[in-house]
Amino acid sequence: MDFDDLAVDNGYQLGGADDERERAQNAAIIEELERKKRLRKLAVPTDDKKVRERLRAYGEPITLFGEGPGDRRDRLKYVQEQMEQAKGGGGMIVDSDDESSDSEGEEEEFYEGSNDLLQARRKMAKYSILRAKDRVTRQRQEYSLPLGKLVNHRKAIFKDLQTFNNLGSQHGDDRPLSTIRFSPNSQYLLTTSWTGATKIWDMPNLNPVCTKRGHEEKLGGAAWYPFAGLENGWTDDSLAFATGGGEGDVKLWSMNGEKSIGTLKGHTSRVGRMAFHPSGEYLASAGFDGTWRLWDAHKQKELMIQEGHSKEVYALGFQDDGALIASGGFDAIGRVWDLRTGRTIMILDGHVKELLAMDFAPNGYQIATGSGDDTVRIWDLRALKTQYIIPAHKSSVSDVRFFRDSGEKKLLGMGPDGEAVEKGGKDVVEGPADGMDVDASHDRPEANMEDVNPSRSGTFLLTAGFDNTVRLWSADEWNLVRNLSTDAGKVMSADISGDGKFVASASYSRSFHLFGGENSL
Numbered sequence: 001m002d003f004d005d006l007a008v009d010n011g012y013q014l015g016g017a018d019d020e021r022e023r024a025q026n027a028a029i030i031e032e033l034e035r036k037k038r039l040r041k042l043a044v045p046t047d048d049k050k051v052r053e054r055l056r057a058y059g060e061p062i063t064l065f066g067e068g069p070g071d072r073r074d075r076l077k078y079v080q081e082q083m084e085q086a087k088g089g090g091g092m093i094v095d096s097d098d099e100s101s102d103s104e105g106e107e108e109e110f111y112e113g114s115n116d117l118l119q120a121r122r123k124m125a126k127y128s129i130l131r132a133k134d135r136v137t138r139q140r141q142e143y144s145l146p147l148g149k150l151v152n153h154r155k156a157i158f159k160d161l162q163t164f165n166n167l168g169s170q171h172g173d174d175r176p177l178s179t180i181r182f183s184p185n186s187q188y189l190l191t192t193s194w195t196g197a198t199k200i201w202d203m204p205n206l207n208p209v210c211t212k213r214g215h216e217e218k219l220g221g222a223a224w225y226p227f228a229g230l231e232n233g234w235t236d237d238s239l240a241f242a243t244g245g246g247e248g249d250v251k252l253w254s255m256n257g258e259k260s261i262g263t264l265k266g267h268t269s270r271v272g273r274m275a276f277h278p279s280g281e282y283l284a285s286a287g288f289d290g291t292w293r294l295w296d297a298h299k300q301k302e303l304m305i306q307e308g309h310s311k312e313v314y315a316l317g318f319q320d321d322g323a324l325i326a327s328g329g330f331d332a333i334g335r336v337w338d339l340r341t342g343r344t345i346m347i348l349d350g351h352v353k354e355l356l357a358m359d360f361a362p363n364g365y366q367i368a369t370g371s372g373d374d375t376v377r378i379w380d381l382r383a384l385k386t387q388y389i390i391p392a393h394k395s396s397v398s399d400v401r402f403f404r405d406s407g408e409k410k411l412l413g414m415g416p417d418g419e420a421v422e423k424g425g426k427d428v429v430e431g432p433a434d435g436m437d438v439d440a441s442h443d444r445p446e447a448n449m450e451d452v453n454p455s456r457s458g459t460f461l462l463t464a465g466f467d468n469t470v471r472l473w474s475a476d477e478w479n480l481v482r483n484l485s486t487d488a489g490k491v492m493s494a495d496i497s498g499d500g501k502f503v504a505s506a507s508y509s510r511s512f513h514l515f516g517g518e519n520s521l
Contacts, residue, residue: 035081042077042084047310051076058083113342116296117303120282123414125340127279128323130420131412135321135364141452153454154476157500161460161472161481163517164503169488170206170512173197177506179222179273179493181241184406185229186497189514190241191506194218198243200255204502204521206514212253214260217246221273225297226280227413229255237261239297242283244271250285250295262300266293272314273357278322279414288312292327294339308335308344311354315369319360320404324381326367328355334369336381348379350386357400361475362458370397376463378478388478393465399494400463402475405456406498456500466490470505470515486513 045051048069052062055072058079063072142150173193181190188209189201196215201208221244228240240255248267251260264283272286276297283297292313294304309329316327324345328334334348334355348355353372360367366387367379376390376397415421460481461473470484470491489509496503503515 042080044073044076044080046073048072055079113304116301117294120294120296120303121340121342123281123417124277124279124322126417127412127414127420128321128340131278131321132323132364135362138455139363142454145452145454150454154459154474157456157459158474158481160500160517160519164472164482164484164515165517166484166486167204167502167514167516167520168206169486169514170201172199172506172510172512174510175218176508176510177492177512178219180504180506180512181222181224181493181495182497182502182504183224183228184226184498186406186499186501187229189504189512190222190224191512192219192222192243193510196245198222198241198253203497204514204516210255212243212258212260214251214263215243215245215247215249217270219243219245220271221286223274223276223283226276226278239280242274242276242285242297244274244285246270248287248289250274250283252297252300264295264300264302266302266305267291269312272312273316275316275318275325277318278320279412279420281414284316284318284325286313286316286327286329288314290329292316292325304342306337306342308337309333315355315358317359317367319364320362321364324360326358326360328358328369330354332371332373334358334367334379336367346379346381346384348377350377350389351375353396356396356398357464359400359402361402362404362455368400368402368461370400370463372396374465376400376461390463390473390478392463392471392473393467393469395466395490398464398466398490398492400461401494401496402458403456403460403462403496403500404458404498405500408455408457409498462494462496462503464491464494464505468507470494470503472503484515488513 045054051073055062055076060079172191173195175194177191177193179192187203189203190198192198196213196217196219198212198219199208200210222241224241225239238254240253242250242252244250248269248271250264250271252262253260267287267289269288272288274283274285276283281297283295284292286292290307290309290311290313292306293302295302309331311330313327313329316325318325323338323340324336325339326334326336332351332353332355335344336346338345348369351369351371351373355369355371357370358367365381369377374393374395374397376392377386378388380387412420412422459475461475462470463473464470468486468490471480472482473479474481484503486505486507488507488511491505492508494503494505501516501520504512506512
């Protein structure tokens with residue numbers, strides 16, 4: 001007898017009220033499972049705007065009290081499932097208009113760039129070649145150092161970090177602080193707040209130096225000009241830093257002037273984080289309009305509007321070579337863009353909540369991203385995948401910063417044709433226009449190893465979180481080196497001074513803290 005020949009009896013009867021109750025419960029469970037299966041098969045839009053439009057078309061409220069986008073999408077599924085049941089059908093309800101619009105949204109779109117953008121890409125390509133070659137030369141020299149020397153070098157750095165403590169705090173403004181950044185020479189500290197004001201403080205006494213007011217809404221980001229105070233000191237008209245406000249404006253400031261020296265208009269919504277290109281020629285800003293934009297910082301002109309995120313763009317950062325930029329948004333996706341071609345070279349897909357911070361490592365091939373999912377991910381550009389996941393904080397990660405030793409950085413600006421020019425010195429590019437022939441002083445693969453010291457840059461990583469803490473991590477095995485507690489509410493931003501002596505954090509509680517070690521003061 002085959003299995004198919006066995007008799008099947010579905011109409012069995014069991015005696016007793018308990019059996020009837022169990023059958024009713026089982027039937028209800030099976031019906032619920034079938035309903036969930038039908039819901040999973042229903043095709044509904046993922047765009048919250050389209051979900052609202054569909055609900056309105058069905059005569060349902062477009063939103064309920066306390067309802068988020070995910071809840072609203074689930075409610076739309078339930079409504080469609082009820083309508084399908086009323087029709088007696090079992091198929092999926094798909095709006096043909098949405099199908100066509102979704103398919104159109106997946107197509108790549110290309111826009112004709114301006115001649116200014118073309119020239120900027122060429123300049124950044126030439127500039128980045130020297131920076132990359134110089135970096136690789138230094139990395140090769142360090143690779144040839146004895147392992148014991150490298151280990152002792154890192155141990156000394158971590159030992160100093162373990163002595164860091166809270167040196168003091170200062171009232172920053174009347175509303176929460178949003179950004180805190182050290183100046184390139186570590187002499188000043190910049191804070192921005194939700195009042196729309198930017199304040200400069202001296203180091204290490206934290207006395208107020210000046211206050212800049214010009215934004216109508218709260219500030220979301222700020223960035224120092226890479227050579228601020230390092231070329232010709234602080235002059236009235238020299239660019240010092242940039243700020244971005246909730247009204248969508250990006251403003252450029254000098255240290256001594258009372259008014260901004262320029263306003264960059266283009267964003268149609270709030271401006272998030274911002275960063276200067278290593279050459280100082282260009283400025284990038286992230287916007288809540290779903291774009292990030294590239295500006296010519298000196299001509300005060302918009303060069304490019306870049307889309308690519310389905311939600312607000314909040315975080316971004318340049319690679320130290322100047323060839324790449326990374327952007328992160330509330331869609332939980334990060335993208336790495338090649339500034340020389342305009343193409344996406346890597347998608348940072350792994351976080352389950354919004355990206356709030358990102359920073360390139362000085363080694364040129366690693367990126368750290370901080371997210372609302374409480375983790376920091378380390379990405380490897382060479383392998384195109386996540387290298388390590390740090391369970392960094394108990395709440396959202398608001399900032400990530402690799403340490404960069406200001407004493408090791410070459411002040412390389414950009415010449416008229418994109419050549420790398422040492423500030424206060426000569427053009428360091430010699431030879432053909434492709435920039436591949438570099439001054440011999442920058443290419444010493446056979447240098448005396450006794451004269452080569454390991455770099456301090458990139459040896460540790462700073463993270464800040466909404467759990468009221470700032471943490472320092474080793475940038476090799478990603479171990480926790482020091483935990484710094486603020487006890488003053490969630491940390492909105494944090495930074496490391498270029499000399500490595502101080503760490504500063506800005507809090508939602510309107511104050512900011514300064515941390516340092518035994519040798520800081």
